[in-house]
Structure formats: C-alpha cells, structure tokens
Amino acid sequence: MLHAYIAGTRGLNRIDQEDTINPGAQIASALWIDLYRPLDSQLAAVESLGISVPTLADMEEIEISNRLYREDGCDYMTVVVPGQTPDGVQISGPVTFILSPSRLVTVRHHAPRPFETFPERADRSTAGCGTPERIFLGLIEEIVSRQADLLEGIGRVLDRVSAKVLGQATPEELQQALGEVGRQGELLGKIRLSLLTMERALSFYDQSLSGHPTGRDLHAIIKGQMRDLSSLAVHGDFLSSRVSLSVDATLGMINLVQNITVRIVSVVAVLFLPPTLIASAYGMNFANMPELNKSWGYPFAIALMIGSAVGTWAFFKWKKWL
Incomplete structure (x- = not known):
C-alpha cells in the first residue's frame, strides 16, 4: 500500500x-x-x-x-x-x-x-x-x-x-x-x-x-x-x-x-490421625482383644475416636494454631 x-x-x-x-x-x-x-x-x-x-x-x-x-x-x-x-x-x-x-x-x-x-x-x-x-x-x-x-x-x-x-x-x-x-x-x-x-x-x-x-x-x-x-x-x-x-x-x-488451602488440608489430616491410630489398633487380628467380645466394644471404639479428634482440635485451639 x-x-x-x-x-x-x-x-x-x-x-x-x-x-x-x-x-x-x-x-x-x-x-x-x-x-x-x-x-x-x-x-x-x-x-x-x-x-x-x-x-x-x-x-x-x-x-x-x-x-x-x-x-x-x-x-x-x-x-x-x-x-x-x-x-x-x-x-x-x-x-x-x-x-x-x-x-x-x-x-x-x-x-x-x-x-x-x-x-x-x-x-x-x-x-x-x-x-x-x-x-x-x-x-x-x-x-x-x-x-x-x-x-x-x-x-x-x-x-x-x-x-x-x-x-x-x-x-x-x-x-x-x-x-x-x-x-x-x-x-x-x-x-x-x-x-x-x-x-x-x-x-x-x-x-x-x-x-x-x-x-x-x-x-x-x-x-x-x-x-x-x-x-x-x-x-x-x-x-x-x-x-x-x-x-x-x-x-x-x-x-x-x-497456604490457607494447604493449612486446612493439614489440619483435617492431623484431626483424623488419632482416630486412624485407634481404628488401626482395633483392626489387628490378635486372639486376646477383650473389647471384641463385649457389647459395648464398638460404641466404645467410636467414642474413643471422636474424643481423640475433639481433644486434638481443642489442643490446637489452645495453642492458637487454628
């Protein structure tokens, strides 16, 4: 042009x-x-x-x-x-x-x-x-x-x-x-x-x-x-x-x-760590596990897992990590 x-x-x-x-x-x-x-x-x-x-x-x-x-x-x-x-x-x-x-x-x-x-x-x-x-x-x-x-x-x-x-x-x-x-x-x-x-x-x-x-x-x-x-x-x-x-x-x-997203995921993972440990313990196949033969064994394990998660959350809150 x-x-x-x-x-x-x-x-x-x-x-x-x-x-x-x-x-x-x-x-x-x-x-x-x-x-x-x-x-x-x-x-x-x-x-x-x-x-x-x-x-x-x-x-x-x-x-x-x-x-x-x-x-x-x-x-x-x-x-x-x-x-x-x-x-x-x-x-x-x-x-x-x-x-x-x-x-x-x-x-x-x-x-x-x-x-x-x-x-x-x-x-x-x-x-x-x-x-x-x-x-x-x-x-x-x-x-x-x-x-x-x-x-x-x-x-x-x-x-x-x-x-x-x-x-x-x-x-x-x-x-x-x-x-x-x-x-x-x-x-x-x-x-x-x-x-x-x-x-x-x-x-x-x-x-x-x-x-x-x-x-x-x-x-x-x-x-x-x-x-x-x-x-x-x-x-x-x-x-x-x-x-x-x-x-x-x-x-x-x-x-x-x-970091906020990773922090949330990390907290959730930590909260579920104690319940996972308890569930792993009761999942072991040993002959002498008294709670397995009790009617209150299952509710006791569930309550123990919930209590451990709540206790972990309360400890984090007390330390002001949340």
Missing part, C-alpha cells in the same frame, strides 16, 4: 492514486510517501524517484550500519515502533525513515497508530509540515506522544491490578491479574526499545544538520524531543519497577491463598 501526501491548509492532504499503471507519475510532487507492506510496482515507483527502498530483512538487521546510514544524499534511519499486524496482533516492528532533500519516505510492514493520526494534525506539531525535515520531526513527535499515552495506560492498568490484588481477590482473579501484569510488562519492554531506537535516530540526524539552512531551528526541535525521550525513559524505568512489584505482590497473594 502506498500513501502520498502534500502540505495542505490543515495538515497533510493525501494524493489520489488514480494512475495504477504508472503510480510514480502521481507521487513526484509528494512531500511524504508512506509505504505500508508495499507491492513490487509501488517499490518500483518510489525507486524511480532515485530512492533505494530497503527490504524487511534489511530493516530487521540490528547492526548500526544497517539502521543508521547515509546513501546517495539520503538519510536512512530505522527505528522500532509498537503497532499491529493486519491480523490485529500487537507487535513491535521496524520502521525506516528515508529523508531526502525533496521528500520523506517511510517503509513499514505493520501499522503503528501515529501513521494514521499524524496527517490530519501535522500542522499542529512543533515542527510543522512545510518541508520533509519538518514532517519527519513532526512524525517522530507524534510517535513519542503515542508512547507517552501507552505509558500512561500501563500506569492505569497497574493501578487497577494493584487495587484488585491487594483487595479481596479470588484465585481466578489473581491468575487474571498476573496475566494482565505480564502483558503490560511485555508492552513496556516494546516501548522502551522504541524510545531507545528513536533517541539513536534523532542523535544521528542531529549530527547531519551542520550546514543545513534551517539547522539551528531543527536542532532546537530535536533537543526538545530528546528531552521528552529522556523523560519517558525515566517514566518507563519507574513503571518497570511497578511491574516487578505487582508481580511479586500477585505471586505473594497466590501463595497465601495456597
């Missing part, structure tokens, strides 16, 4: 792709070209503009030389951003920003939400949307804002889970809470990785601004975004400690519930 945008009076306007045979004819004037799971024809259309588009295998490489580099006058910056697959599965995938003097090209194979919300509000970003550089910084700002929203959402979920765990939660609710905390911890890990890769990309781009006509203004914007990334990183560390605390608290409550 290929989306091409130009600057409008409010935000970015999408260019209608009417020419399906030669899509490159419609995108030559675009300031931003967004490639989402692109077809071969769409890749060819972008490459006809003199821009080499990396493959998904290239984007997934973790070497710094494959993530951040400059080629043919274009800056290639690959970051990792949380998003969804076409099947609705939440993943964290690579997104490549190709910044040339005339346009910005983004390549992605999943759907981060900022790419859907940014075109309508591009003019309200700090950088604006008049040039490819400002669109790039505005899109980074949108991604950073989205990560901040996700971190706030994680905090709210942890608040709700903590209130449930520390309250009167059933074993089923504790199990659900543990799963929910695990999912939030996984999402937090994806966000922290995204923040790290965006910080590296901004640092790389900031170093290439020397000699740029508007380099001073762009440097000020980048400096502000780097501060935002640092603040979110600190918030992420705080939430990481909260996730660990929530996991420990949930496991502790589960252990308490299990």
